Amino acid sequence: MEAIWLYQFRLIVIGDSTVGKSCLIRRFTEGRFAQVSDPTVGVDFFSRLVEIEPGKRIKLQIWDTAGQERFRSITRAYYRNSVGGLLLFDITNRRSFQNVHEWLEETKAHVQPYQIVFVLVGHKCDLDTQRQVTRHEAEKLALAYGMKYIETSARDAINVEKAFTDLTRDIYELVKRGEITIQEGWEGVKSGFVPNVVHSSEEVVKSDRRCLC
C-alpha cells in the first residue's frame, strides 16, 4: 500500500561530476554512505517521504543526474519536470564552484516555461582542511541568484536532512500560496491522497487522484 502523502515533488540534483551527488542522495534516501561509487550513468532515481508538519507528508522523487558532460543532452530532459533542485559543488574543488554559474544557465535554458527552486549546496564539508571555497563567497553567490546556501556532508551526515527538507518546505509554501500550481502535463508537483484523519482542508483540492498502485 502506497504511503499517504499530500503532494509529490520532483527534485533534481545537479552539479559537476564527482561532487558527491549520488552519495548525498543515498545518504538521504538510504541512510548510508558508500565509500566507493561508480559514476552515474545518465540518470538515476530515488524517492523518500518527508514529514514537513505532523501528519503532512510530501513524497519526494529525486533524480540523480550524471555530472559528466557527455550525458548533458540526456539529463536536460529532466529539468523541465522538476519543481526543485539541489545544485551541488564540492567545497574542496574550486572548479566545481566556478561551474555553478554554467549549471544555472544550462537549467534556465531548458526549464522553460517552468521554474525550478534551487538550493546551492556546498558538499563534503567534513573535508574542511582542504576547503577551496569559503562559506562567505558561496553565500554571496547564492544570494546573487536568489538561492539559499547550505553546507553538507554525506560522510558525516551533516545537514543532509536539512538540505532536502528545507527545500521541500520552501516549495510547499510556494504551492500553498499558489505561486506554484499543479499543471496538466507537468510532473513537478502532483497532489496525492488526503490522509483521512487530518483535515488539512484548504490546500488539497479533492485530490483528483491518479491511482498509482
Next chain:
Amino acid sequence: MAGAEEALPPRSWENDLAEALEEGGCDLETVRNIIQGRPLPDDLRAKVWKIALNVAGKGDSLASWDGCLDLPEQTLIHKDCQELVDQLSVPEEEEKVLLLDIESVITFYCKSRNVKYSSSLSWTYLLKPLVHLRLPRSDLYNCFYAIMNKYIPRDCFLKGRPFHLFRLLLQYHEPELCSFLDTKKMTPDSYALNWLGCLFSSYCSHEVTRAIWDGYLQLADPFFIYFLMLIILVNAKEFILAPESDDKEDVVKFLEKSPASLEVEDIEDLFSLAQYYCSKTPASFRKDNHTLFGSSLLGLKDDDSDLSQALCLAVSVSEILQANQLQGEGVRFFVVDCRPAEQYNAGHLSTAFHLDSDLMLQNPSEFAQSVKSLLEAQKQSIESGSIAGGEHLCFMGSGREEEDMYMNMVLAHFLQKNKEYVSIAKGGFMALQQHLADINVEGPESGYGHWIASTSYSKSSLNSLVDGDSPNGSNDGKGVKSLVNKMTEAFKTRSVNVREKVISFIENTSTPVDR
C-alpha cells in the same frame, strides 16, 4: 588455378598464390581463397597488400609533380623521415633514395590533400610497414594514400568521434570494464589514439605489425580494427582492475603500450577473438557509422547522433526487424518496449516485451519484479528458440525526446547494473512505424505486416479478443506469448490501402500520453 590441382608434393598453396599474382588481374577474393588465413610468404606480401588496397596497376600519382620539397613544415618532415630511415637497416647507398621517396610521399600527400603536416599524425609509423616492402615510389604513395583513405578514421584525434564510438562498443561488450575506465576518466583516446592512428605500427614489433596488417588488409573491413582494439583492451582487463594499479597515468601508459606485448603467435588468436566479438555486435555499429571511414563527403551530417552524448549503442529499427527473421547465428534482439502502457497497447512490435518506465518512478518494488520477469522471459525465449528471443537487449521508446526521458532512466538502470549487450532502438517506435510504412509502400508483400501487434480492443482483430488466454499480453508470458496471435487487421491487409492504414495507425498511436 583450376587444373593445377594435381597436388604433387612440391605443389603448395604458396605456388598457387604466386601464380595467381603473376597472372595479374586477380581480385582480393581469389587471393583470400588461396591464402585462407595462413601466414603470407614475405616475397608475395607486397603484391597481396596492393591487391587488398586496390592499388594494383594504379598509375604514378607523382608523375606530374615537380618534386619540390618546399612546405613550411619541410624541415620537420625531413627530420621525421630521417628518423624512420635510421630505424631501418638499409645499405648506405640506398638510404638516400629511400629517404627522398618517403619525404616525397609525405610532402605530396600534404600538398595534394591540403593537409598541414605534424609529427603527431604518426605518418612515419604508418609508412614503416610499407617501406619494408621496398615498393617503388609510386606504389608507396598509392598504398599510403589508400590506407589513409580507407583505414584511418575521420577525426582521429583527441576527443574525436572514433573514440566515442569505441567507448560505446566497449560498453556493449564489457560494461564493467567500461564503467571502471569511465570512473577513472580514462577515455579511449588517451590510450588508443595511436592504435587507431597508425594501425598498431607504432607499438608492435615489425613482425607483429606485418602479421596484423596481413590479416586486417585482407579482411578489407576498416571497422575490424575496433574489435582488435577491444580484444587488446579486454586482455589487459586484469591489470586495469587490479587494486594496485590506481595511478591513472601509469595505467594509461601501460594500456597504450600493451600492443607491444603481442607476439606473432598471438595474432591468430587475436583475430579469431575479434571475429567472435564482431559476430556479437549489431550491424548498426558499422552501418550507422560508415562515414567514419572513406573519402566520401556525402552523408556527413552533423545531425547524425552525437556519439559523445550517446547513452549506449544505437540499433536501427530495420536491423531489429531483420535480425528477428534470421535463423540461427547472428545478433538477435530481445526488444524491451518502455513506452507507457496506453501507447504499448495501441500498437507495438509483436515481439516486444513491455516494461513500463512509470513503474520505476511509482512503484520501485513492482519495477524490480518486472525486471526480474523480463530477464526470465528473455531466458525462456532464448531457450525455446522463439523469434522474440535474443541475448541482446534493445530498448525502445517512443522516439519523442520528452517522453523518452523515462526510457532513458530505465536504460540507465540496466547500464548501471553492468548488463552487457544493451542497446537502444534508434528513433524509437516512431521510426519503426515509419520504416514499416516505407517498406509497405514499396512492396506490400514484404511480409513485415505481422510485426506490429495491437492489444487495444478497438484496434485489434476479433480473433485476439476471443483468444482469452493472455488478454493483453501484459501479464504472464508477456511479449513472448503475445507474438503469434496479436496481429492487427490493419497490417495484415495487403491492399493498396495499406499505406493509408499505416498512416492512420501512426496517427492513432502518436498522441503523446500524459503521465
